[in-house]
Amino acid sequence: MNPRLRFTSCVALLLTVVATEAADKPAKSPLRFEDLVREFDYDRNALLNIREERKKERDGATVIDLSYDSPRGGRVPATLVLPPGKGPFAGILFGHWMMPRSPVRNRKEFLEEALLLARSGAVSLLTDAPMVRPGFLPEKDELKAEIQNAEASRQQVIDFRRGVDLLIARGDVDPARLAFVGHSYNAHTGGILSGVEKRISSFVLMAGVFADEEYIFDSKTPAIMEFRKRIGEEALHDFFREHAFDDPVYFIGHSAPAAVLLQFGREDTPIPEALARGYFERFEEPKKMEFYKAGHALNAEARKERIQWLAQKLKLSPVDAEAIERVPDLGKEEKEEKD
Template sequence: MFDYDQNAPLEIEEVGTEMRGDVTVKDITYTSPVDGRPLSAYLVLPDAAKASADGTFPAVLYIHWYEQESPTANRTQFLDEALMLAEENGVVSLLPETMWSVSNWYNEGRTIDSDYQDAINQVIEFRRALDVLLAQPGVDPERVAFVGHDFGAMYGSLMGAVDQRPTAYVMIAGASNFNQWMLFGVDETQPGVDEYKAHMEELAPTRFIGQVAPAPVLFQFGTEDFFTPQEDYEAFFAAATEPKQIMTYATEHAMLLDEIQADRLAFLREQLGLL
């Protein structure tokens, strides 16, 4: 279902480069294995002097959230965090675009007829992003983390079940089932909705998250988050297998508290051997 030609050329093209102190931020494109279109991403590269003792670099794949009105609901969301990890710990990061990078995606960029195949395609493109990240010189394939917020966490659960390359995961404010989020504003009595729910249930993150083991998973949720009520996030966590941990915070879906980032960075540094 989520297979693609991993030997197809990445066709990485550099659109622009910016120096942030000693850190290089490259604006790049690479080719989608789904339809051949160019996919945009930020590639964050530390100074060579930041390499580990063995000359390698740990790596993180960051997948952003979706919020129609938010200026960070795109590949910029985790850029500052990636810069911090590059400067302080020599981490290489990739921050790719997604199908929800466009603000009107939910209402105009998708339909209930396309959601199932779109989900499969998005997972394939996440796997291609891993190809790009691991193709960077010096990246240590034994120290690769995945961080996903919102839909990033949900589709990331599917990816992790079929692609064992990430060695640690941080799942932030994701729902346990796509049906909870994909039907806002839809008359659920209309023909075809029951069939849609059954089809999307096959892709529920709870069906996949347990298969990312033995990679450890940190779940981060807000107790005031309308989109992930306690019953739901507890179900998501319960579906995962050990090693796993859950942290909750008195905040909403954007998950902006400083302590959330601090806890995430502590987990990443531990799992990537940076302590």
């Protein structure tokens, strides 16, 4: 559950269920990491059924638009960016933000960075999240919408795991040099992935919330406080428990042995520095955290540091510093509603 996108949803139906069944509700068993991880199981031997749709050369790299089967149904739209040569190359998965009204609320967000990294020896796979894929219809009923969003997050994690399969199956990607980069919604997804997918050795997680239930219950924001009062604490706790697989807090304490870089903006008001530092403490070593004079979109300094960090962790060739400076910023979408 992404609280900053959905905290104003009303789960009135859940209140009814809680009131009706409270008398005979069984005692709650403790949540176990081992059980939550199994929520993201899939058949690794299933065919990917990759379909290439478009292929072109750009800036010395090969860019292929394709799709592959999702274990949860449907197809995963993706872009594969390939360096020249035969490899072995490093592999990077990119996950975009979900900023409303952003023109790069899709796999295009990191395309320029992927092209840069291709010159240094990295194959990149950029995917569209389930909510921006063709045919996705948001539920109008508020409780059903909450469930739909949690299931979409589960699908996104599994689809990224299939993305790892796709990269490794190519034969030109070194399975010991795999990374994940996720922004906002997909930083949330990446937090879950850090505990689930141990083939990924490096994570860059940008402007993410990594403890959803705590975010709702600890917030002093008037709108969220009113939301808690309107729904009721017991109903909210039950809802979060039922969808615990979608809360990164249960996974980030199992991030090792992967290296994690967290990036936050000091002007990103929904994620104050104290909250970000609390998240950082919960990840396992090795880890690093950086703050920037920026909002939710972050800035050029953050871009430069994550590219250099990836180059170091994945043992890439040096990245052209001037080319990094030429990558356009996301713009001013961070001034709008956060995703």
